[in-house]
Amino acid sequence: MAPENDNYDEVKIIENCQVAPPQGSLPSTTLPFTFFDIQWFLCHPVKRIFFYDFPYPTNHFLQASLPPLKHSLSLTLQHFFPFASKLIWPPPPHEPFMRYHQGSDSVTFTVAESKADFNLLVSDSPQNARDWHPFVPSLPPQDTLENGTRVIPLMAIQVTMIPNSGFAICLTFNHLVADGKSLHHFIKFWATLCKEIVTKGGNNLGSFLEGSNSNLTLPSHDRNMVKDPKGLKQVFLEELKKSYFESLEFRGLVKDVSTNKARGTLVVTRDQVDKLKKWVSLKYSDTYGDNCESLQHISTFVVTSSLVWVSIMESEEQCNNNKYDENCHLVFLADCRGHVEFCVPQNYFGNCLDSGFVTFKRGDILGENGIVRVASAIESEIRELKREAYRDGENVMERYKELATSGESLIIVAGSPRLGVYETDFGWGKPRKSEAAHLESSGSISLSDSKNKEGAIEIGFSLEWPRMNLFINIFEQHIKSVHQTLSMMTNLN
Numbered sequence: 001m002a003p004e005n006d007n008y009d010e011v012k013i014i015e016n017c018q019v020a021p022p023q024g025s026l027p028s029t030t031l032p033f034t035f036f037d038i039q040w041f042l043c044h045p046v047k048r049i050f051f052y053d054f055p056y057p058t059n060h061f062l063q064a065s066l067p068p069l070k071h072s073l074s075l076t077l078q079h080f081f082p083f084a085s086k087l088i089w090p091p092p093p094h095e096p097f098m099r100y101h102q103g104s105d106s107v108t109f110t111v112a113e114s115k116a117d118f119n120l121l122v123s124d125s126p127q128n129a130r131d132w133h134p135f136v137p138s139l140p141p142q143d144t145l146e147n148g149t150r151v152i153p154l155m156a157i158q159v160t161m162i163p164n165s166g167f168a169i170c171l172t173f174n175h176l177v178a179d180g181k182s183l184h185h186f187i188k189f190w191a192t193l194c195k196e197i198v199t200k201g202g203n204n205l206g207s208f209l210e211g212s213n214s215n216l217t218l219p220s221h222d223r224n225m226v227k228d229p230k231g232l233k234q235v236f237l238e239e240l241k242k243s244y245f246e247s248l249e250f251r252g253l254v255k256d257v258s259t260n261k262a263r264g265t266l267v268v269t270r271d272q273v274d275k276l277k278k279w280v281s282l283k284y285s286d287t288y289g290d291n292c293e294s295l296q297h298i299s300t301f302v303v304t305s306s307l308v309w310v311s312i313m314e315s316e317e318q319c320n321n322n323k324y325d326e327n328c329h330l331v332f333l334a335d336c337r338g339h340v341e342f343c344v345p346q347n348y349f350g351n352c353l354d355s356g357f358v359t360f361k362r363g364d365i366l367g368e369n370g371i372v373r374v375a376s377a378i379e380s381e382i383r384e385l386k387r388e389a390y391r392d393g394e395n396v397m398e399r400y401k402e403l404a405t406s407g408e409s410l411i412i413v414a415g416s417p418r419l420g421v422y423e424t425d426f427g428w429g430k431p432r433k434s435e436a437a438h439l440e441s442s443g444s445i446s447l448s449d450s451k452n453k454e455g456a457i458e459i460g461f462s463l464e465w466p467r468m469n470l471f472i473n474i475f476e477q478h479i480k481s482v483h484q485t486l487s488m489m490t491n492l493n
Contacts, residue, residue, distance in 0.1 A: 011112035011134040011160055014062070019070055019157075020106035021078040031082060031098040032223050033176065035232040036336070036351040039397050040175040041096075041240055047136050047437035048183065049170040050421075051122045052428050058113050058161045065198070066111065069159065069169075069426065072194035073109070079218055080186045080349065082177050083107060087152040092241045098154070098177070108140050110158040118165035122433040124265035126468045129440040132263070135160045135168045136437050169426075170437060179351045181335060182219070184419045186349075189216055191426045198427025219349035226352075227342050232393045239397040261440045263462040265433075266472065268304060270455030272479055276303045279482045282489075283372045298379055301447065304457055305332065305413050306375040307478055308445055312411060313365045315463070315471035324363030328409040330378070332356045334385045335416075341389050354389045355396055356381040362409070371478070414439075415446040415460075422451045435460045 054061060077084045084107050085100040099105070114134060120127055137158035143151040155173040162168075173183070193216075268276075280303050309330050316322065333353045337344045344352050358377045365374060384391065392399075403410050414436050415421075421434040436446040440462040450456035463471055 011114045013110065013112050014058075014161075015109075015111040017109050017111075018106035019073050019077065019109045020084055021081060022074055023103075025078045026081055026100065026102060028102045029081070029100050030088075031085070031221060033096060033098070033233075034223055034226045034350065035228050035236050035393075036226065036353065037176045038096075038233065038236040038240060039400070040351060042243060042397075042401070043175040044438060044442050045139055045172050046175050046183070047170060047172045048187075048421075049132065049135060049168055049435055049437045050187075050424060050431045051118070051168050051433045052166055052426070053432055054161070054166045054428055055164055058163045061161050061167060062111070065428070066159070068194050068197035070109065072197060073107070073157070073190055075193055076186065076190040077107065080189065082221070082349065083155040083173060083186065085154060085177075087150070087154055087174065087176070089150040089152065091148040095237060096240070108137065108153065108156040110137055110156070112158060112160040114160050114162050116162055118162045121162075121168075122166070124267065126262045126264040126465075126472075129261040129263040129462050132437050136170050137172050139172055139174065166432065176351070178349060179333075179335075179353050180415060180419055181337070182349045182351070184421065184424075185217070185219060185347070187424055188420075191424045192216055195425055195427035217347050220345060220347050221349055223350075225348070226344060226350075229341060230390060230393055232390060235394045236397055260465070261462045262465050262468045263435075263440060263460070264468060264472065265435070266459045266461070266475060267450055267453065268457045268459065268479070269453055272483075273300050273303065273455070273457060275482050275486055276307065276479070279486055280306070280372055280375050283369060284376060287369050287372055298375060299382075300417065300457060301332075301413075302375050302378045302382070304447060304459065305330070305378055306371050307475065308459055308461070309374055309411055310365055310370045311471055311475040311478060312445075312461075312463075313362065313370075313409070314474050315467045316409070317362075317366055318470060319464075319467050322362055324361065324366070326362045326408060327359055327406075328362050328365055328411075329403055330358040330374075330411050330413065331403070332358075332378070332413040334382065334389075336389055339389050354385050355400075356385055357399065410443050412442060412444040413447065414442070414444040415448050417447055417449045417457055419448065421448045423449075 054065070081100045082098055084105050085098045086105055087096060088099045089096040112134075116131065116134075121131060135158065137156035139156050140153040142153070145151065152174070154177050155171065157172075158170050160168045160170070171183070171187070178186070277298055277300070280298055313328060333355055336342050336352045336354050337346050337348055342352070356378070358374070358381055360374065360377070364370065367373075390396070422430050424431060424434065431451065433451065434448065436444065438444070439446060439460055446460035448458045448460070450458050461471070
């Protein structure tokens with residue numbers, strides 16, 4: 001059951017404003033969507049939150065810290081203008097596109113204050129998922145023009161002070177603008193500029209941006225460089241036409257429904273990851289024999305995702321009467337930048353992701369050697385994605401729709417330790433906590449680097465309260481069992 005001392009607390013809104021690129025710094029412009037983007041039209045909004053220590057009163061923050069946050073955001077939007085743009089979605093057969101209009105387009109920026117318990121919010125221990133809701137901005141409402149064209153804002157930001165404790169920065173944005181790598185490129189760019197103002201004073205950063213000492217990489221918005229060898233854009237546009245004629249209250253462009261779930265964080269140390277890799281490889285050899293393909297290059301992502309998926313399924317099995325022949329699905333995303341088929345550079349801004357799908361019968365996941373079986377399947381899917389991206393690309397949008405409406409178990413792995421979320425310093429130190437705030441509504445788990453331990457992995461998750469502690473206990477028991485098994489093998493040798 002949920003704890004009685006509920007931390008849920010509405011916030012006091014101090015300011016609602018708009019932040020735009022500096023006047024005259026950027027002409028009005030449009031950007032087309034690529035096939036990488038279009039498949040995310042019907043995705044729930046993405047929400048990323050950062051909590052920072054700040055042991056000062058709200059007035060101090062408003063006077064000394066808020067101005068550099070706003071100014072550096074404005075400078076950043078000059079280079080990352082799609083977040084300040086709007087989605088223009090005219091009736092078919094016209095294609096949707098992004099449009100930035102100088103003087104009218106901007107990012108909604110909210111400043112708020114909360115009396116919530118900061119230490120609880122940043123802790124890894126389970127807490128009510130709705131504790132974070134007041135810190136998360138909603139996207140502004142869309143407009144519909146007389147000709148049926150929809151005009152849809154793409155990002156909103158909220159900064160929330162918790163006096164004498166800390167503050168939160170939360171970004172809500174439409175996935176069709178950018179993937180995780182592009183989002184964190186934007187956030188780190190913004191944070192670096194803000195830190196320069198906070199630590200060195202002044203607000204003229206032109207020389208800093210142009211200086212040889214700057215480690216900031218400008219984004220590339222060149223859509224012409226994106227190759228589409230399989231003609232997927234037209235396939236996805238045909239799928240999208242069907243959605244245009246549906247009700248405006250379709251998935252992805254409406255507010256998420258509040259839930260009564262819990263959320264928590266598990267940390268797996270580097271030593272535990274290394275032991276898990278070794279254990280999976282040994283169990284694989286024992287199970288499938290030496291003549292089978294080796295798992296020598298099994299990754300941190302593979303073993304962590306496998307352990308989490310099996311533990312979630314085991315916790316679900318103990319709480320529900322499930323059928324063992326039901327299909328269960330795991331979906332993960334792979335960055336295609338640098339892939340030989342697309343020739344997209346690392347600083348490309350937008351979406352550049354392929355989707356990996358792994359499906360098992362529930363009984364196979366819960367059976368003996370379930371972790372090894374799942375790890376082998378995930379690694380095999382990764383190898384296939386590297387060999388040929390979008391090998392079944394024409395069906396990916398339809399497949400997502402089927403998974404969303406099938407009622408079958410679905411886990412989506414979001415984020416990556418490589419994104420370095422804890423390297424985001426606005427001038428007040430590294431985050432105390434950073435997490436994907438949309439986990440409860442999207443059925444996702446998230447993976448990130450750790451705030452305290454080098455090489456460790458943070459796993460964010462959201463489950464119903466009855467399953468929360470059960471899942472944690474099962475997960476930790478698996479970790480303990482791996483350690484004990486390897487210790488016994490070492491002693492025997």
